Amino acid sequence: DTGVSQNPRHKITKRGQNVTFRCDPISEHNRLYWYRQTLGQGPEFLTYFQNEAQLEKSRLLSDRFSAERPKGSFSTLEIQRTEQGDSAMYLCASSWDSYNEQFFGPGTRLTVL
């Protein structure tokens, strides 16, 4: 049974560059979530999808952030014009539906220099 996978695991970029992360959920999970975790804090919700529909976006998700799940399978999270404050671990999770637990991937650690 394959878990949630995320790529890349680490990303170092310079301020102002664009970055894109990918998340592959557990097969047949129709819900997919993105969270952000900074050092010493718990994960903070960013957005979630049911199949290809983006159902909710947090106020944390500024205009520089965009997420897609084009075919209801994998998802991408893009950050444009990165800032040092974007440095964090970006976590992806998936669940079968709204009544089951979320399973998390290993995360993508972003460092903005």
Next chain:
Amino acid sequence: AQKVTQAQTEISVVEKEDVTLDCVYETRDTTYYLFWYKQPPSGELVFLIRRNSFDEQNEISGRYSWNFQKSTSSFNFTITASQVVDSAVYFCALSENFGNEKLTFGTGTRLTIIP
């Protein structure tokens, strides 16, 4: 607005001791879910338990047990006979509306088991 408070930032205990991690939550909803996740040094969050707001029965799973008390808005987690492998950061989380749309996490408790 929902909120989860884990007042214990760090706890250290000697192996085989029992340890309780506290979690206090705030919500205006009458239906909600509570969760505990473990984040070992490898970084991947591991699901431990989910409890809905209508079920106040305590739960035991091996060395782990959970005490849910709506009267005090608490959902505490106890590890009995702790082991070094229990060393991790533990997060309590809340989801409103009896669903699983988004989780609100506490700031976590770093547990260190001293051999």
